[in-house]
Amino acid sequence: MPGNRLYLSDKQREGPRMNAAIVASNLSKKFGQFTAVNGISFEIGQGECFGFLGPNGAGKTTTVRMIHCVSPVSSGTINVFGETAGLENRKIKAMTGVIPQEINLDSGLTVAENLLVFSRFFDIPGNEAKKKVAELLAFVELEAKKNSRIDELSTGMKRRLLVARALLNKPRLIIADEPTTGLDPQARHLIWQRLRLLASQGTTLILTTQYMEEAEQLCNRLVVMDEGRILKHGSPRQLVSDEIGKEVVEIRIDKAQDEMLINLAAGCSCGHERAGDTLYFYCSEGHDLVKKVIDLGLPNVRNRPATLEDVFLKLTGRSLIE
């Protein structure tokens, strides 16, 4: 029905297929006998914010390191804005900004020197670099610290400086590898705002994270990875509704009661999962189930909206990953 905007399919909702910024096909990375990334394929559109989620060791960082050409691919291919990783590494790096997971600022230099020296690496001429550095220090609210040494900065300031450093070359692609690890909420929100602003200006953004809230705040689309493979992909909302539903009912109770509760929930069309001391029901609507459970007078019952975290835990397992 042309012109009817009420009934858009999921495909239409995403809009017309965007020009791909990054195309990876059958990508693998082996370290000796260990396979860190195992034949994954994905496409990232221009201007999209694309997330890689997964537990430690899932292969997220390895994947993004291959995208920005600091780690050679073992097999498969990656194209970044039409350039092939491994062949045109300098070109790809010249248009990419990286916010690394580890704080690797140059401790031998001051805040401003860090940015000035780095802009040299991108062949930015001196005058232009000075202007850009002043502008970026303002952007991350570090003007007052421009002559400070790196070890005088708080973790939040260091992370903001990493953001500024990643923007020196006006990148078409920004790779943020767990950019808010170890930050307080204020600093975290500041970084999210800056990243959203960049995305709204058309920069393609790749984010790896373990914080589901971060992914929900920033990503248009994401993949959940585990053990080097992509388990699921989609928009955060779509993943939640496909994998979990709308609501979750958590009941902290002894395992012996599981059968009784599952029978009780039979009419409510909820999926269920036991993890540790808690029984989870994934429902399109939790109200009916909660009413029934309340009649039992159980002490630890919680009904809440389903989140990306539920998807993550369902897909990658609720047990501890070492």
Next chain:
Amino acid sequence: MNLSYRIFYVLVRNIISYKRFILPTFAVSLGQPLFYLVTFGIGMGAYMGYVGGKPYLNFLVPGVLISSVMLSSTFECLYDTFVKMVHERLYDSLIATPVSAEDVVAGDIAWGAFRGLLSGVLMLVVALFMGVHPASVASALLIVAIMAFVGVLFSSLAMIVTSFAPNFDFFNYYTELIITPMLFFSGVFFPLDKFPQWLKVFALFLPLTHAVNISRAVFSGEAVPGLWWSLLILVVMEAAAFVIGIRLMKRRLIT
């Protein structure tokens, strides 16, 4: 070898960073060679008298100049490079830019050579104050060029060691078992002609022997036997060490 003009940017980074440490490192790089000049030159020189028809100090200075280059370049590309690579993860941030891993390592080799050159020039100034000077302005300039060249050689050799090093302690093997002994087997402090034949042959395998040989010839402006051989051997060693050092470091940086 994926080398480019960006080597220069890495060198500039090091020079800017160095500003803050310049005085303490001057003291350190002067320390050991100065100690050799004073103890050997003045203390032992009193007993040695003349070597090859010249005061002992004139024999000693060209050797100590080159030794100070060797020590500074070596330490720079062992400890400082290791800190930048492992502790500060500086190299990781550099190779995420258009600077290649080869550029980074070559830039640090150039930096190590520069530090060696600085130490050598400082020692040359000290020697001038002690009344020992090169034969001519030309030989002084040539000495400086040779110091830079020898700096690249020992920086590259140190890079090879750093590419394997699991931690700081590892460097002790290299400095205590190779660098320090080399000082005494390369004709820095006394001529090698009283050594038994097998030790003389052994000394020919040491890069410092050849570096000192050339330095002495240039400093005095008088030819020494085997000068061109020394130069050729040094060039070959340097080219090999440079290529191998960069390859091995790249293997460690790019995984």
